[in-house]
Amino acid sequence: MAVISDYALLGDCQGAALVSSDGVVDWWCPPRFDAPSVFARLLGATGGFWSIRPLGRYTTSRHYIDGTMVLRTEFRTPTGVLRLTDALSLGAGERGHRIGFTSPHVLIRQVEATGTVDVAVEVAVRPEYGLVSPTITETPAGMDIAGAGDRLTLAADRALAVDGALVTARFTLAEGDSAVFALHHRRSADPPTAPLDGRAALRDTIAAWQSWDRLHQDYQGPYREHVRRSALVLQALTYQPTGAVVAAATTSLPEQVGGAANWDYRFGWLRDGSVTLRALWVGACPHEANRFFDWMAASIGSAGATDHIPIMFGVGGERDLTEHTLEHLEGYQNSRPVRVGNNAWQQKQLDVLGEPLECALVLRDELGDLSPAATDLLRTLADRAADTWQEPDASTWEGREGERNYLTSKLLCWVALDRAIKLASTLDAEARVPRWSQARDQIRAAILTQGWNDSRQAFTGAFGSDHLDAGLLVMPITGFLPGDDDRVVATVDAIRRELGRDDLLQRWTGAGEEGAFIICSYWLAEALARAGRLDEAKQVYENVTGHANDLGLLSEEIDRRDRSLIGNFPQALSHIGVINAAWIIGEVESGNRP
Incomplete structure (x- = not known):
């Protein structure tokens, strides 16, 4: 388990997520800061998490992209480097002081490779501070994850599998390859929306933060x-x-x-x-x-x-x-x-x-x-x-x-x-x-x-x-x-x-x-x-x-x-x-x- 200083903050100006230095989201409370968590392993083993990391040995370094709250973590392995970029989406077209007004409540995680890297993904959504083990259904839009009053959709451009109450993925990225995952949150009573284009949303989020930074x-x-x-x-x-x-x-x-x-x-x-x-x-x-x-x-x-x-x-x-x-x-x-x-x-x-x-x-x-x-x-x-x-x-x-x-x-x-x-x-x-x-x-x-x-x-x-x-x-x-x-x-x-x-x-x-x-x-x-x-x-x-x-x-x-x-x-x-x-x-x- 990571110590407090190992964590990075992701924010969309409505809620927050914490990501450890080895690529694990151990805290996220959408759609606003004081809502019940969907990931809370920070406070207990049953709280839920989302891990993306290389298989095998690695060392890590990380930084925020300049002028943003978008995190970049680099995993160095014996065969290559995996670059993981994490953000809470700010929504398409948001700029300047208005960032966060229309947050779509989407956690975006993109990986890119230099060399060749085997990647493992595990997603354990546990709504209501870990009290609920959700149902998981495969749909054309991605994995639908439902429990308590929360409804989440995990969209990805890589094959996903269900292992009990986990969503998993295993794949290899070669030189120049990338993969993107977008976990969308909504309340069960809200109508579904089309999944975001994860890559475009990540670019928009970086641009929105940097626009705010320049203006303020x-x-x-x-x-x-x-x-x-x-x-x-x-x-x-x-x-x-x-x-x-x-x-x-x-x-x-x-x-x-x-x-x-x-x-x-x-x-x-x-x-x-x-x-x-x-x-x-x-x-x-x-x-x-x-x-x-x-x-x-x-x-x-x-x-x-x-x-x-x-x-x-x-x-x-x-x-x-x-x-x-x-x-x-x-x-x-x-x-x-x-x-x-x-x-x-x-x-x-x-x-x-x-x-x-x-x-x-x-x-x-x-x-x-x-x-x-x-x-x-x-x-x-x-x-x-x-x-x-x-x-x-x-x-x-x-x-x-x-x-x-x-x-x-x-x-x-x-x-x-x-x-x-x-x-x-x-x-x-x-x-x-x-x-x-x-x-x-x-x-x-x-x-x-x-x-x-x-x-x-x-x-x-x-x-x-x-x-x-x-x-x-x-x-x-x-x-x-x-x-x-x-x-x-x-x-x-x-x-x-x-x-x-x-x-x-x-x-x-x-x-x-x-x-x-x-x-x-x-x-x-x-x-x-x-x-x-x-x-x-x-x-x-x-x-x-x-x-x-x-x-x-x-x-x-x-x-x-x-x-x-x-x-x-x-x-x-x-x-x-x-x-x-x-x-x-x-x-x-x-x-x-x-």
Whole structure:
């Protein structure tokens, strides 16, 4: 079984697949990110897979075709080289920012040979996260595979056979020969469509990605190639019909191998909204950022004074993400439980109040006239921050051990009010400014007095606590205090010293064997840059980015014992860190005040 770093991401901007370095698709959830999988061997032996590889001995290398999320893997054998190209089809004729709007939900795999190579293909479709062994019927269009609510057709230009619940093929490719396979997914209730021409669809998909890349990659600052790849990853993790960005392509990849901190990340997090929007702005274009803001506003809807505002939503704006466990799957490297859904949607996190207002401020020159509903929503969020900032909550790290007066939550309530005041004329809310200003000043005073710990000589994670929290590295990012403020510098140094190992940071004091959260290292790089410590910022940036896999992909965490990637993969927040920290380093290098 492959380890997490062995996987590559394929995306059609509606769903995602993971392919191992030896040519096995072990994860695919069509037609959208959070749908039940048809391949899930990533999480259990019965989950299903699709393997294409040479018979006999081989070595492999791989890369993404430039400017795309199309994967090319080369297998070198004693008799020749097999080149495998994998993609999720983006649909014929899609170009530029509209990629993914009309995805046909087809996984395309093409093989070509130099020399002579014997090839083996095995397809084990297992719908409903591996609960269903489907029926397979040979038809003129290809192998029809039906189970649960899924209907798949495997079309190929090579002979296919049925072996129990497997579809197989064995053939030899000579010099210059090629073969193409296209696995089409539809819901059982949907009418069948004619199979795609796999070769033409692959060419169209490459062209569509490269068109998007040319139109959107204007960033010219430091670490450009890292930013460029991360922007493509964020685009692949965007659900184009709504503009939502999912936190990761997977569920239940563990924060600690063998542990139980295994969560479903295939949803959009309001809590990460402002950093996501900033990364889309830097790495893509304002259009992508605008659509993300629209998704946030539509998902929250018309929040009343007492409505619960979830920290996350389904990609279509769904609220009820109640989790359950899949008992039949043993989990990645026996890390149980495997969860679908995420009960964190029910948590109270006051930091979400600041995210839409921060986004609106960043985009104020691009949004034009806000709709009455959006205007009312932003005013309501600011009022809510003024009314509730003193209440305890679950905090940005989604702890399930109870509520406290976390500093990061107070900080984002301050952001909500500070940005609302700056937007007052846009929000037609000048009359509310005195009340908002009073509350903002009260929050600031509370953070500076109750949040500062004299014995630790640092801001700590919660009022009355002596525990450090890496989340407070965002303090200078929000503009609450400047990056060179003595208190900020002292806090940054304390976090770096006590939570870091080679600048790979755990989230809080006393985390034990918990992995290093990648985004925290990028926040550290930003904080150091904002303090004018550019050499240190670059050192941190290059160190953490150096832990990406051979394709430039990052998970949520790094195991501090063996430096392996752990957690859901690839992780949007980690790639957001790649983009935002590079931009800040470039701004400071250029003499600009971020």
